[in-house]
Amino acid sequence: xxxxxxxRAGLPFRAGLPxxxxxxxxxxxxxxxxxxVWGVFLLAALGTLxxxxxxxxxxxxxxxxxxxxxxxxCRLRVxxxxxxxxxxxxxxxxxxFFAVAAFAAGALVGRELENGTAExxxxxxxxxxxxxxxxxxxxxxxxxxxxxxxxxxxxxxxxANRDLMGDDWTFDDVFAxxxxxxxxxxxxxxxxxxLAGVVVRRSLPAVAVACGAMxxxxxxxxxxxxxxxxxxxxxxxxxxxxxxxHLVETGIVLGVAVVATGVAFWxxxxxxx
Amino acid sequence: MNRDGEGTALEAxxxxxxxxxxxxxxxxxxxxxxxxxxxxxxxxxxxxxxxTLLALAAGLTRPTEGTVRVLGxxxxxxxxxxxxxxxxxxxxxxxTVAATLRLGAELNRxxxxxxxxxxxxxxxxxxxxxxxxxxxxxGRTAPDLDLDLDPGPDLVREGALRPGDRIRSLSxxxxxxxxxxxxFGKRPELMLLDEPxxxxxxxxRRELLGALLGEAAEHGTTIVMSSHVIAELEGVCDHLxxxxxxxxxxxxxxxxxxxxxxxxxxxARDLSGHTVVESHGTGRQLTALIRTDHPPTDGWETAAxxxxxxxxxxxxxxxxxxxxxxxxxxxxxxxxxxxxxxTGDPGTTAATGVTGxTGxTGxxxxxx
Numbered sequence: 001x002x003x004x005x006x007x008r009a010g011l012p013f014r015a016g017l018p019x020x021x022x023x024x025x026x027x028x029x030x031x032x033x034x035x036x037v038w039g040v041f042l043l044a045a046l047g048t049l050x051x052x053x054x055x056x057x058x059x060x061x062x063x064x065x066x067x068x069x070x071x072x073x074c075r076l077r078v079x080x081x082x083x084x085x086x087x088x089x090x091x092x093x094x095x096x097f098f099a100v101a102a103f104a105a106g107a108l109v110g111r112e113l114e115n116g117t118a119e120x121x122x123x124x125x126x127x128x129x130x131x132x133x134x135x136x137x138x139x140x141x142x143x144x145x146x147x148x149x150x151x152x153x154x155x156x157x158x159x160a161n162r163d164l165m166g167d168d169w170t171f172d173d174v175f176a177x178x179x180x181x182x183x184x185x186x187x188x189x190x191x192x193x194x195l196a197g198v199v200v201r202r203s204l205p206a207v208a209v210a211c212g213a214m215x216x217x218x219x220x221x222x223x224x225x226x227x228x229x230x231x232x233x234x235x236x237x238x239x240x241x242x243x244x245x246h247l248v249e250t251g252i253v254l255g256v257a258v259v260a261t262g263v264a265f266w267x268x269x270x271x272x273x
Numbered sequence: 274m275n276r277d278g279e280g281t282a283l284e285a286x287x288x289x290x291x292x293x294x295x296x297x298x299x300x301x302x303x304x305x306x307x308x309x310x311x312x313x314x315x316x317x318x319x320x321x322x323x324x325t326l327l328a329l330a331a332g333l334t335r336p337t338e339g340t341v342r343v344l345g346x347x348x349x350x351x352x353x354x355x356x357x358x359x360x361x362x363x364x365x366x367x368x369t370v371a372a373t374l375r376l377g378a379e380l381n382r383x384x385x386x387x388x389x390x391x392x393x394x395x396x397x398x399x400x401x402x403x404x405x406x407x408x409x410x411x412g413r414t415a416p417d418l419d420l421d422l423d424p425g426p427d428l429v430r431e432g433a434l435r436p437g438d439r440i441r442s443l444s445x446x447x448x449x450x451x452x453x454x455x456x457f458g459k460r461p462e463l464m465l466l467d468e469p470x471x472x473x474x475x476x477x478r479r480e481l482l483g484a485l486l487g488e489a490a491e492h493g494t495t496i497v498m499s500s501h502v503i504a505e506l507e508g509v510c511d512h513l514x515x516x517x518x519x520x521x522x523x524x525x526x527x528x529x530x531x532x533x534x535x536x537x538x539x540x541a542r543d544l545s546g547h548t549v550v551e552s553h554g555t556g557r558q559l560t561a562l563i564r565t566d567h568p569p570t571d572g573w574e575t576a577a578x579x580x581x582x583x584x585x586x587x588x589x590x591x592x593x594x595x596x597x598x599x600x601x602x603x604x605x606x607x608x609x610x611x612x613x614x615x616t617g618d619p620g621t622t623a624a625t626g627v628t629g630x631t632g633x634t635g636x637x638x639x640x641x
Contacts, residue, residue: 022379029372030365116363119333123357124380124455127349272333 023126023134034103035142041096042146045089049157052085057161083165086157090177093150097189097218098211100143104193105210108135109264110203128272132194132265139190147183154178169242172222179246184253189214191260198264217256221249280345282463282495283307283330287339289519290325299325301519303339306599307497307512309462312489314506315499317516318588323499324360326516327465330497331357344462353384355463356456360471360499362448364440370394370451371436377455390458393484394451396433445472453481457488463495464488470500482509507580515584518591525598527580533596534583535568536576537561550593551586562586564596 028035060082067074109132112118121131154177158165167174176182189210196210197203228248229241288303299322307313315323328334329341332348343351364373374394378385434447443451449472456464464485470478486509488494500506513530515523523530534550541559544552547569552561562582568575578586587593 022376022382025379026376029368029376033367115366116359116361117365119328119331119357119359120363120365120452120455121380122333123331123352123355124377124459125353126380127352271335 023130024138026121027134027138031107031139034107038142038146042093042150045093045150046153048089049086049153052082053157053160056082056085057164060161060164079164079166082161083167086165087167087171087173090154090158090173093154094173094176094182094185097185098214100139100186100189101193101196101210101214102207104136104139104190105196105200105206106193106203108139109194109197110200110206113197113201114203122272128268129265132198132268136190136194136261140187143186143190144183147186151177151179151182169239170237175225175242175246176249179243179250181246181250181253184250184257185218188217188253188257188260191257191264192217195260195264195267198267217253221252225249280309281306281342282309282311282344283497284342285326285330285339286341288326288329288336288341289338290322290329290334291337298337298519300329300336303520305514305521305524305597307495307514308599309344309495310489310493311495311512312485312510313495313497313512313514314510315497315514315516316503316506316584317499317501319501321516322519323501323516324467327357327467327497327499328359331355331465333357351463353381353459354461355465356459356461357465358449358452358456358467358469360467362445362452362472364448364451366439366441368440369436370434370438370440370443373440373451374436374454374458377458381459384460386458386460389460390454393457394434394454395436396480446474446477449473450477453484457484460492461494462492464497466496466498468500469498470502485509503581503584513580515587517588520595521597522587522593522595523584524596529598530596531577531580531583533566533598534562534564534578536578536582537563537569537573538576539573548594550583551590564593 060078063078064075067078109118112121118128118131122128126134158174158178169175169178176185192213193206193210196206196213200206200209225245226237229245231237232241284306286304288300289298290300291298303322303326315326317323325334329336330343330348332343332352341348344354345351348355365376368376374387374390377390378387434443434450438447440448440451449469453466453469456466469481473481485496485498489496498506498510507527511526513523513525513527514521537544538558538560541554541557544559544561544563548564550562550564552559554560562578
């Protein structure tokens with residue numbers, strides 16, 4: 001009995017999330033507006049990528065051939081139109097982990113602790129641990145599913161017309177958006193946001209803390225990406241290093257997510273008993 | 274009157290709570306026992322720890338010292354069996370009333386009583402107004418309706434709730450109704466209600482009291498209601514806790530508490546030998562509330578105090594010794610025999626040795 005209690009203490013994954021309870025419904029219903037906004041954002045991002053590759057690319061090529069006599073500047077401007085849009089999509093989706101962190105710290109956890117609706121759930125037969133587990137599991141599932149779809153579509157879109165794009169694999173957003181690091185950053189935002197919400201217990205300060213923490217994590221990793229994998233010979237960085245570097249960064253970000261989530265559960269249990 | 278065999282709804286031993294950001298204890302060395310099946314008023318001035326005590330009992334915060342047991346176990350393990358309504362009546366503002374009730378149903382699938390919840394939320398007229406398309410008595414999960422039907426002014430009284438109303442658009446009293454509906458829908462064995470009446474109009478208050486008394490009579494539900502308005506709960510409760518100084522100062526059946534006190538009026542003179550709760554003189558005349566079951570007869574005019582007089586006298590004199598008309602159970606001690614032997618006589622406190630009597634009662638505490 002006691003060992004069962006202890007083993008549950010810091011481990012959210014053993015808290016159990018029986019899907020036959022109404023908890024997932026509750027989480028989705030309470031945060032329906034956020035779910036809709038996120039869904040529209042994701043669909044718009046995916047739609048833009050497909051539109052650019054399938055429709056815009058051909059038109060861009062026609063305009064480039066029309067540039068024939070006028071020189072390089074015309075050609076460049078047309079290409080920037082195409083590559084710029086795709087780049088914007090990857091940038092927005094990549095940095096959307098800030099929005100995830102703000103949502104988790106504010107609406108998901110901080111506001112509910114601030115206005116007492118969390119306590120309402122805790123006295124409606126849901127233990128604080130199970131409450132937090134459901135609050136994190138439902139968005140985490142959506143982030144993994146949505147993020148995976150985006151990464152696959154982006155990889156396709158990014159390689160479709162390399163000749164029309166001016167970027168390369170080392171660009172910050174391209175580097176993250178072509179693999180699981182994108183999903184990891186989303187989950188990290190969720191965990192860090194939840195921790196900030198549980199500790200600060202007031203939505204606005206928690207949002208600030210969570211976004212600040214995510215900036216530190218992300219900025220430091222971007223600055224030190226070069227050091228994540230040793231260079232070849234005298235400082236050459238071949239493209240074959242993409243996956244090792246990417247997976248190391250993914251691992252670090254997931255590590256931060258797991259630690260933040262664990263501490264959030266620990267802090268919540270310590271206070272509520 | 275001896276109901277000791279009924280089990281314990283709520284029990285605290287040496288309970289203490291201090292908040293990190295505030296100086297001093299909110300609760301300190303607080304011990305009491307509430308037998309199951311009682312309707313208990315938790316009264317006391319603002320800031321004496323009523324809300325803290327209820328939050329501790331509801332397992333929302335951890336005690337700094339001591340233990341609190343709910344329905345014979347820890348608050349965390351009793352979670353499904355008690356209901357709690359916080360003073361601020363927190364509800365998710367973005368939901369409709371119907372969605373809020375469905376939230377209660379989803380989180381209490383095993384025991385949700387939809388009919389009762391809807392009766393509390395929408396009022397007794399509701400079923401007639403909306404008919405069977407909403408009033409599903411089988412207790413099945415309600416659809417997340419955003420109904421905006423208007424049943425007409427004849428059937429629903431002014432200010433009544435409709436399923437499609439948003440929580441954020443409700444008044445304080447209307448929110449209270451929804452919060453109470455969630456509590457009732459759970460079909461709890463114990464209700465912990467923090468200032469449930471504060472925002473209710475007199476009509477809604479009567480309705481709520483009726484619902485609470487009905488629930489208690491029908492299902493043996495124990496009800497604990499806090500209030501800083503003493504008169505509000507008089508005549509409704511059959512158990513009383515007066516909080517002060519971070520602990521329970523008076524506890525027990527209000528009739529027995531009253532019977533243990535006498536109001537004396539007479540020429541000023543020495544009262545030593547009596548436990549004087551409060552005395553004030555005007556000239557040579559002295560009025561005193563003393564704790565005794567043998568009122569002095571030598572020239573004093575004696576009277577039974579009203580509940581309000583009794584409570585106010587104790588509030589004005591923090592030095593008055595504590596009194597429990599039922600002995601709090603000793604935790605983890607085999608010896609159950611209190612000083613009264615538990616034969617039906619009310620218990621006594623060690624602090625005063627005063628034995629209450631059930632014979633005489635003041636007219637104020639005649640229950641309806």
